[in-house]
Amino acid sequence: MAESSRWLRTDEQSAWRKLAAVTVLLPAALEAQLQRDADLTHFGYWVLAMLSEAPDHAMRMSELAAQTFGSQSRLSHLVARMERRGWVQRSRVSEDGRGYRAALTPAGYAKLVESAPAHAAEVAHIFDGLTPEQVAILDELCAVILRRLEAATNASPA
Amino acid sequence: MAESSRWLRTDEQSAWRKLAAVTVLLPAALEAQLQRDADLTHFGYWVLAMLSEAPDHAMRMSELAAQTFGSQSRLSHLVARMERRGWVQRSRVSEDGRGYRAALTPAGYAKLVESAPAHAAEVAHIFDGLTPEQVAILDELCAVILRRLEAATNASPA
């Protein structure tokens, strides 16, 4: 907790303001699109997408939480809502009786397939402004930032 | 609404996954730090910071909303909470009787000054992983993305 407390340089401040704006406006844009076109949260869409890519369209709750960077509680509430909507179904894991397995229903898969194109178009629209070189640079830059973030998260306990 | 619906290339998908992760983990890290050290939301901190940089430590509600990319409703609720905490005080604008002016109190300014170093350190920690060249590139890349986002937002109405 006793930080060496350095300040940001001018160039860092400029970049930070823009990056902060991106982390606000980008999610907001995707949220708005999915809400409008599919009555879906961005996080909810992400969960449907993850399940659709998994073997048998199913995943353990804990694994789903880990891969989406969400808490178990968050996933539990969300999947409960999706189960009510008929898109997912939970069942106990045969091996480990403590675990639950969330599986996409046909209706859930249909929902994803139906809402994917408009969402992909929204994301593609962002990338249309970047050259392939810039996409590569963006990829690497994000990778560096992610490493810093993960390091910070895991370094918390002494 | 009739999108030409293009899909993402492989390199774009890779970059998109990382960028999406950043937009989730970066705000989460800042949120956690501010919550833990200052019992403050990142958005709340941002509002205090904007006010502190404004002339007389005060701003119109509508301007505050615009500069933080928040809705008027969001700002209204937030400032009401901050007023209860004694950090901000609202008063009518003399020129335009419809408007409200939110002003930082001494206690509010003290709260910001007190919580700034730890927060700055958290942000600086992210940038420590980047070379000055990379910071410059990040700045430009974010600028491009922001232009796309703003264009998309303003192009909505036909």
Added chain:
DNA sequence: CAAGATTGATCGTTCAATCTTA
């Protein structure tokens, strides 16, 4: 009536507590 701002209801997330199985 339009613009600036607030209010109350509703929705999703977090936090702490709980339940069940290993």
Added chain:
DNA sequence: TAAGATTGAACGATCAATCTTG
């Protein structure tokens, strides 16, 4: 007792409705 997961209360954001002033 710990791990996987759920539950209910509390908090913050959004949405629609309202109030007030231009």
